[in-house]
Amino acid sequence: MERLQKVIAHAGIASRRKAEQLIIEGHVKVNGKTVKELGVKVSSSDRVEVSGIPLEQEEPVYFLLYKPRGVISSVQDDKGRKVVTDYLQHIEQRIYPIGRLDYDTSGLLLLTNDGEFANQLMHPKSEVEKVYIAKVKGIPSREKMRSLERGIKLDDGMTAPARAKLISMDKKKQTAIIELTIHEGRNRQVRRMFEAIGHPVMKLKRERYGFLNLHGLKAGEARELTTHEVKQLRVLAQKK
Template sequence: MERLQKAIAHAGVASRRKAEEMIKEGKVTVNGEVVKELGVKVGSQDKVEVNGIPLQREAPVYFLLYKPRGVISSAEDDKGRTTVVDYFENVQERIYPVGRLDYDTSGLLLLTNDGEFANVLTHPKYEVDKVYIAKVKGIPTRQQIKQLERGVMLEDGKTAPAKAKLVSLDKKKQTAIVELIIHEGRNRQVRRMLDSIGHPVLKLRRERYGFLTLHGLNAGESRELTTHEVKQLRAHAQSGSGR
């Protein structure tokens, strides 16, 4: 199930904002009934019409992008900044990112037009592992690394147990490389976790998502997921083995 305006946008009829306007104007029906509420959700069995024309849902597509730094993880940006969708100009389907990576964070990001697939991957209970490599200021102690693993207290609550290790350090420059594996998806979580132990992030990249990696890709490059990868990723998430 997904919100009506999202279903309209994913079908390529209009942007989500425009779809919301059309709903408010009474131009959309669900199973023959005019709907003017934005909170309505529809599924694959519901018959949706816009201006009397049945909604034709797009065939699902799935992409893996090596997101560069300085790019917005969104389908559009009201400030005119580059978004991850700008890297898919030749893709006709209306795709959007699965979750987000911060503006200053690079790495693996999935994009799709399959709302159910995106929901499975981003729902907290499915616990898909996300592996980050962070260059931090200062050199964390063994105790601080264990602190990350046990969970640290942030303003929105304590983080779940994670895996962390010190990959390398530079005593001269007083910097270190830390690998952190989490399955939560809070806003700027990795940066906030490392801030909480006194080692702010200088550079951050997501290396892996579930079993997917950036192998063979440079920043700004992408590839389509195989049918097997899509099935495997969904199965791993739902079974809890995405970790």
């Protein structure tokens, strides 16, 4: 079930804000009844009409993007900065990112127009692993690495148990490369975890999302997910 204005926007009829206006003004019908409330949710089996014209659902599409640094994980930016959909302008469907990567974070990002699929992957109970490679200031002690794995107390609560691995260190420059595997998706979580142990992130990249990786892609390149990959992700998201 998705909000009516979101369904209208995804069908390419209008922006979400314009879709809300169409609903309020009485131009939208669901199963033959005029709807003027913005809180209404519909499913794929509901018949939606806008100004008397039946809504055609877009064919669902799924993409994997190697997001470069300095790009916003959004479909538009009021400051005119580059957004992730700029790299998929040839796609006719109105796609959007599943979750987000920070402006300064690069790596694997999924995009789709399938709201149900996106919600499954972003649900708090979904335990799809995300693997990050972080370059941090200083060289964390074994105890600090263990604290990452046990869970870090952040301002929005304890993080779930994670896996942390020291990949390399530069004693002269006092920096370290660490692989961190988490399954949560809190805002700036990885950066905040490292800040909490006194080793702020200098550079961050998401290397893997579940079984998916960036092999064969350069920053700014994307590929469509296979049907099998989409099915596998659904299975992963449903595991508790």
